[in-house]
Amino acid sequence: MERLDKILVSQGVGSRREVAKLIRGKCVTVNGETATKPELKLDPETAQIKVNGRQINYREHLYIMMNKPAGVVSATEDRLDDTVLQLLPEELRRAGLFPAGRLDKDTEGLLIITDDGKWAHRLISPKSHVYKRYFATLDGELTDEGAQRLEAGIKLRDGTEFLPARVYKAADDKVFIEICEGKFHQVKRMFSALGLTVTYLRRVKIGGLELDESLALSECRELTEEEKSAVFVVK
Numbered sequence: 524m525e526r527l528d529k530i531l532v533s534q535g536v537g538s539r540r541e542v543a544k545l546i547r548g549k550c551v552t553v554n555g556e557t558a559t560k561p562e563l564k565l566d567p568e569t570a571q572i573k574v575n576g577r578q579i580n581y582r583e584h585l586y587i588m589m590n591k592p593a594g595v596v597s598a599t600e601d602r603l604d605d606t607v608l609q610l611l612p613e614e615l616r617r618a619g620l621f622p623a624g625r626l627d628k629d630t631e632g633l634l635i636i637t638d639d640g641k642w643a644h645r646l647i648s649p650k651s652h653v654y655k656r657y658f659a660t661l662d663g664e665l666t667d668e669g670a671q672r673l674e675a676g677i678k679l680r681d682g683t684e685f686l687p688a689r690v691y692k693a694a695d696d697k698v699f700i701e702i703c704e705g706k707f708h709q710v711k712r713m714f715s716a717l718g719l720t721v722t723y724l725r726r727v728k729i730g731g732l733e734l735d736e737s738l739a740l741s742e743c744r745e746l747t748e749e750e751k752s753a754v755f756v757v758k
């Protein structure tokens with residue numbers, strides 16, 4: 524059992540003070556009855572809560588898939604640039620959301636945003652062996668020898684080591700690459716070690732979860748239960 528005001532705050536309805544005002548203003552109903560006290564205790568999983576007639580679809584945590592556009596940063600706040608959180612529609616905004624695994628500012632594609640820290644940690648950890656698939660366009664040709672070096676694992680001159688990647692060439696200068704780590708600028712640095720520059724990068728898959736191609740850039744939607752599990756498929 525939880526307090527009504529706490530539940531409403533957790534669902535992004537407003538601050539503690541704002542929701543108290545809504546309750547006292549008789550804008551909130553619980554199972555059809557007008558609630559009058561912020562401290563009213565109820566089970567958020569079973570109670571039907573409405574605010575100004577709009578049903579609260581209670582979810583303990585949110586798991587959002589976004590088709591990230593270039594030009595925004597994967598952060599919760601930034602002094603200079605817009606963040607991915609600013610692209611979220613009103614109904615998917617709440618405190619505590621953060622991107623689970625970053626994409627560079629100029630990278631597009633599949634980004635997951637959640638407020639479930641444990642789940643995100645599992646996703647990001649290299650120990651989970653979740654492969655992330657990227658589509659990259661290069662400024663030159665990826666040779667078979669270059670592909671083999673990526674597949675064997677690459678060590679940079681500064682000592683940084685990248686685990687073996689899976690490489691699928693789509694054209695001389697277009698390639699799908701799968702990696703199970705998320706080191707800073709990893710894909711770009713791996714190709715740079717071969718003397719190639721990545722001119723376009725898009726993440727298309729995390730584990731068994733593919734980017735929903737019907738989402739336009741900047742659009743997002745909640746993950747289904749199956750998709751939430753698909754993320755951890757190790758293949």
Ligand code: URA
Nearest residue numbers: 627630708709710711
């Ligand atoms: N590797 C990169 O270089 N950039 C990304 O955004 C993701 C992986």
